[in-house]
Amino acid sequence: MSLFVDAFVTSILYAAFFSIAALGLNLVFGVMRIVNLAHGEFLVMGSYLAIALADSYGFNPVVSLAVVVPVFLAIGLLLYFPLVPRLQKSGDPEMSSFILFFGVSYAMEGLAVQLFGVSYQSLQYNLFKPIHVEILGYVMPTAWVVTAAVSVAALALVYFYLYRTGLGLQTRALMINRDEAMANGVNINAVSAIAFGFSIALAASAGVFSSFISYPTSPSIGDTFTLISFAIIIIGALGNPLATVVGAVVFAYAYGYTEIYAANWSSIVPFIILIAVILARPQGLLGRKAREF
Amino acid sequence: MDGGAVLEVNGIVKRFGSLEALGGVSLSLQSGDILGLIGPNGSGKTTLINVVSGLLYPDAGSLLLYGRRIDRLSPHRRSHLGVNRTFQIPHPFTGLTVRENIDISLLFGRLGNRADLDQRAEDILKLAGLSEFSEHKAGNLNTSQKKMLDLAKALATEPKVLLVDELAAGLNTSEAEAVARLLKEVRKSVDAMIVVEHVMNFIKRVTEDVVVLDAGKVIFSGKFIDAVKDSKVREVYLGKAGGT
Amino acid sequence: MNFRHFFLKDPKRMWPEASMLVAPLAVIFILGPDIYPNQSIFMELAVFIMLADALNIVYGYTGYLPFGFGVFFAVGAYGTAILISHASWQVAPAIIAGACLAALLSLLFTPLLRLSGAYFAISSLAAFEAFYLIFSNTQLTSLTGGPYGISFTQVYNANLDYTAAVVLAIASAIVVLVISKSTFGIALQAIREDRFAVELAGVSSLRYRTYAWLISSFISGIAGGLFGWYQGFFYPEAVFNLTEFSVLVIVFVLFGGKGTVFGPVVGTVILFLVYEILSLTFSNSLLIIFGLLLVVLVLFIPNGIEPLLRKAADLLLYPDGRD
Numbered sequence: 001m002s003l004f005v006d007a008f009v010t011s012i013l014y015a016a017f018f019s020i021a022a023l024g025l026n027l028v029f030g031v032m033r034i035v036n037l038a039h040g041e042f043l044v045m046g047s048y049l050a051i052a053l054a055d056s057y058g059f060n061p062v063v064s065l066a067v068v069v070p071v072f073l074a075i076g077l078l079l080y081f082p083l084v085p086r087l088q089k090s091g092d093p094e095m096s097s098f099i100l101f102f103g104v105s106y107a108m109e110g111l112a113v114q115l116f117g118v119s120y121q122s123l124q125y126n127l128f129k130p131i132h133v134e135i136l137g138y139v140m141p142t143a144w145v146v147t148a149a150v151s152v153a154a155l156a157l158v159y160f161y162l163y164r165t166g167l168g169l170q171t172r173a174l175m176i177n178r179d180e181a182m183a184n185g186v187n188i189n190a191v192s193a194i195a196f197g198f199s200i201a202l203a204a205s206a207g208v209f210s211s212f213i214s215y216p217t218s219p220s221i222g223d224t225f226t227l228i229s230f231a232i233i234i235i236g237a238l239g240n241p242l243a244t245v246v247g248a249v250v251f252a253y254a255y256g257y258t259e260i261y262a263a264n265w266s267s268i269v270p271f272i273i274l275i276a277v278i279l280a281r282p283q284g285l286l287g288r289k290a291r292e293f
Numbered sequence: 294m295d296g297g298a299v300l301e302v303n304g305i306v307k308r309f310g311s312l313e314a315l316g317g318v319s320l321s322l323q324s325g326d327i328l329g330l331i332g333p334n335g336s337g338k339t340t341l342i343n344v345v346s347g348l349l350y351p352d353a354g355s356l357l358l359y360g361r362r363i364d365r366l367s368p369h370r371r372s373h374l375g376v377n378r379t380f381q382i383p384h385p386f387t388g389l390t391v392r393e394n395i396d397i398s399l400l401f402g403r404l405g406n407r408a409d410l411d412q413r414a415e416d417i418l419k420l421a422g423l424s425e426f427s428e429h430k431a432g433n434l435n436t437s438q439k440k441m442l443d444l445a446k447a448l449a450t451e452p453k454v455l456l457v458d459e460l461a462a463g464l465n466t467s468e469a470e471a472v473a474r475l476l477k478e479v480r481k482s483v484d485a486m487i488v489v490e491h492v493m494n495f496i497k498r499v500t501e502d503v504v505v506l507d508a509g510k511v512i513f514s515g516k517f518i519d520a521v522k523d524s525k526v527r528e529v530y531l532g533k534a535g536g537t
Numbered sequence: 538m539n540f541r542h543f544f545l546k547d548p549k550r551m552w553p554e555a556s557m558l559v560a561p562l563a564v565i566f567i568l569g570p571d572i573y574p575n576q577s578i579f580m581e582l583a584v585f586i587m588l589a590d591a592l593n594i595v596y597g598y599t600g601y602l603p604f605g606f607g608v609f610f611a612v613g614a615y616g617t618a619i620l621i622s623h624a625s626w627q628v629a630p631a632i633i634a635g636a637c638l639a640a641l642l643s644l645l646f647t648p649l650l651r652l653s654g655a656y657f658a659i660s661s662l663a664a665f666e667a668f669y670l671i672f673s674n675t676q677l678t679s680l681t682g683g684p685y686g687i688s689f690t691q692v693y694n695a696n697l698d699y700t701a702a703v704v705l706a707i708a709s710a711i712v713v714l715v716i717s718k719s720t721f722g723i724a725l726q727a728i729r730e731d732r733f734a735v736e737l738a739g740v741s742s743l744r745y746r747t748y749a750w751l752i753s754s755f756i757s758g759i760a761g762g763l764f765g766w767y768q769g770f771f772y773p774e775a776v777f778n779l780t781e782f783s784v785l786v787i788v789f790v791l792f793g794g795k796g797t798v799f800g801p802v803v804g805t806v807i808l809f810l811v812y813e814i815l816s817l818t819f820s821n822s823l824l825i826i827f828g829l830l831l832v833v834l835v836l837f838i839p840n841g842i843e844p845l846l847r848k849a850a851d852l853l854l855y856p857d858g859r860d
Contacts (some may be wrong), residue, residue: 029655095601095654096835098604099835100832100835103832103835104828106784106828107828107832109824230663234656264674264675270663272667274660275664278656282656347736369737386726393723396723397735397738402739
């Protein structure tokens with residue numbers, strides 16, 4: 001029984017982390033109608049940067065964010081301009097983006113193998129003192145609690161951007177109807193570039209904490225993060241960033257409990273939920289009904 | 294059947310998020326009717342055509358074709374039952390030849406697999422004035438030819454109700470003349486038509502019966518000459534358009 | 538569909554193109570193993586041609602890209618292997634049954650053909666991962682061999698398998714040719730261009746996309762069965778190989794020219810050769826090179842090399858211009 005309750009509490013922390021891991025992917029799809037299949041690779045790169053900062057300078061991951069966020073924001077902006085506008089002009093950006101970013105993910109994975117080798121690496125829990133904390137009677141690694149706290153803070157920032165700033169308003173307009181937004185003078189390139197930069201920075205920030213709470217870092221784990229992120233944003237609603245949180249909660253609980261009761265099959269869970277949701281309710285749990293022919 | 298109404302539009306509501314594009318639109322077409330659908334930009338004319346032709350599903354209300362509900366049918370089922378349309382911005386299959394564009398409608402349309410495929414295709418191409426372009430790629434046609442092809446594709450499915458969306462928009466006077474002549478020809482083969490138009494002179498040439506939409510609601514229904522006198526219509530539409 | 542109007546154009550007009558497809562492939566597959574005595578490379582080439590044609594039918598002709606479509610290849614391979622090793626089936630019916638299993642699985646995805654392509658691409662990827670985890674699961678070892686692989690060497694016959702693969706690779710290229718010349722193919726092309734306009738013409742776009750999808754997954758399943766048979770024994774990773782049997786195939790089709798008859802075949806023959814050379818000499822930077830190649834393809838030659846080759850051939854054959 002206590003195992004059940006434990007899983008309930010840790011799943012909340014998982015959900016917070018995975019919200020941030022997946023959020024950027026949804027932001028990019030919502031704003032640009034393209035799919036960044038290299039999303040997980042950016043997360044992995046962020047993770048490697050945090051590990052390097054911890055190894056060389058003993059940086060605590062929260063401190064590392066001060067380096068990781070600007071670096072990956074810049075990388076995102078720099079990648080946006082040569083790739084995305086050209087892609088948008090192609091016949092079918094949505095499908096072409098799959099192939100383009102798969103290429104990017106390949107190149108990044110190859111690069112990671114060359115730079116960091118294929119072995120698994122992780123941050124040490126003892127970067128935080130004390131190593132464990134007690135909250136409401138549950139003893140947990142401090143790193144997990146910090147991960148969740150940072151994730152909630154990042155979510156709040158994204159919410160603030162989207163709903164309390166002028167650019168955020170333009171971003172939402174673009175997500176609702178691209179043509180209308182263009183007709184009404186939304187600066188598509190600026191809004192999209194910023195969203196793309198944010199998306200990459202969010203993925204990398206999640207990567208800073210990923211080796212604590214999810215999987216150890218390796219070049220090949222990027223695909224797993226991409227697929228889990230997909231599962232989460234589809235469960236929530238494709239193209240609706242804040243619905244990502246709902247997807248993450250569903251995913252985290254399903255994963256948390258199968259890991260306890262059917263560990264052999266737990267890695268299949270995200271894919272089974274993904275397929276089930278797509279078939280039963282393709283618009284996601286929070287999406288509006290979409291029918292085509 | 295059912296008192297003879299060809300098409301009945303009953304209380305159609307269509308929302309996009311918080312915007313109500315159609316707020317309960319009703320109208321009815323009898324056999325032989327040509328109905329002009331007018332109204333300012335954004336009044337819901339094209340949205341209504343989209344709902345009737347099946348691109349959009351209404352949030353409320355019903356559509357009856359000869360008394361049969363069609364509002365939940367896919368567009369190809371409606372096409373088979375005899376509803377077809379043209380577009381303000383034409384939708385030819387640019388990678389196919391003009392003839393192939395027509396062939397698709399003839400082969401898959403209401404009657405399908407016509408024995409006299411070649412003859413039918415030639416007749417329609419001739420009617421639309423496209424005979425000499427038969428083997429050209431549709432993407433290479435000019436705007437007015439594309440509009441003609443759009444109409445020809447619709448005609449090839451032998452529709453009973455034809456929805457014509459701003460056929461004259463973007464055409465010069467002589468091109469618009471040709472289109473108006475063609476519409477007179479088309480009138481003989483269809484049971485009823487709705488003609489959406491922004492250009493007043495064009496609508497006058499095609500029909501006397503109009504429905505005026507504003508902000509998703511019908512504000513006038515009757516003869517064109519009365520519409521011009523109607524105060525509400527003058528206010529929302531003719532007033533702004535400078536009394537065209 | 539009424540067969541009287543199945544062909545819009547005179548079927549006899551297909552002969553020149555059919556022979557241009559068959560002759561070079563026959564030369565490659567018959568003489569190839571004599572020049573470079575490694576039959577398994579040519580076997581793989583045949584399998585890739587089948588997969589490229591299968592992908593072309595669904596991606597090239599409907600615009601829907603099943604990113605994890607290697608799952609149908611793998612299911613075909615496993616279906617064949619299980620039927621032979623557990624039920625002692627003959628090879629031919631086992632391969633056909635394996636392919637039917639793949640087509641059956643693809644039926645599950647048909648509702649997605651009414652949604653935007655992203656759903657289709659992603660869920661096929663998820664299905665790929667899910668089936669990989671199912672087939673390689675230790676709890677199913679008695680049926681699938683789990684992570685330890687599955688063996689069915691009792692029917693092993695490399696030469697017969699090679700012949701069958703070559704014949705079927707050429708046949709799949711012919712299937713694409715026939716589709717492209719049929720009303721079915723023209724309807725598919727129109728569906729890809731404008732889904733609403735084609736509905737107005739009376740075409741049930743969902744139904745024809747479903748047909749294309751079933752044909753495609755069936756051919757993939759056949760390719761998987763033939764590949765498995767040639768191995769006689771394989772690990773789950775050998776057939777559930779996203780890089781080889783999904784991504785590489787997408788690259789081949791894209792490079793050659795999607796939605797064309799010759800593109801996928803030409804693209805596969807050329808790039809497969811390049812890939813084999815690259816993987817022998819630059820195995821370290823293979824991922825990077827292929828990744829960048831994909832980026833360049835999508836951004837700069839999205840229509841592949843087929844249109845360029847066609848132009849070049851026209852210039853050679855009709856230096857004074859056509860018509």
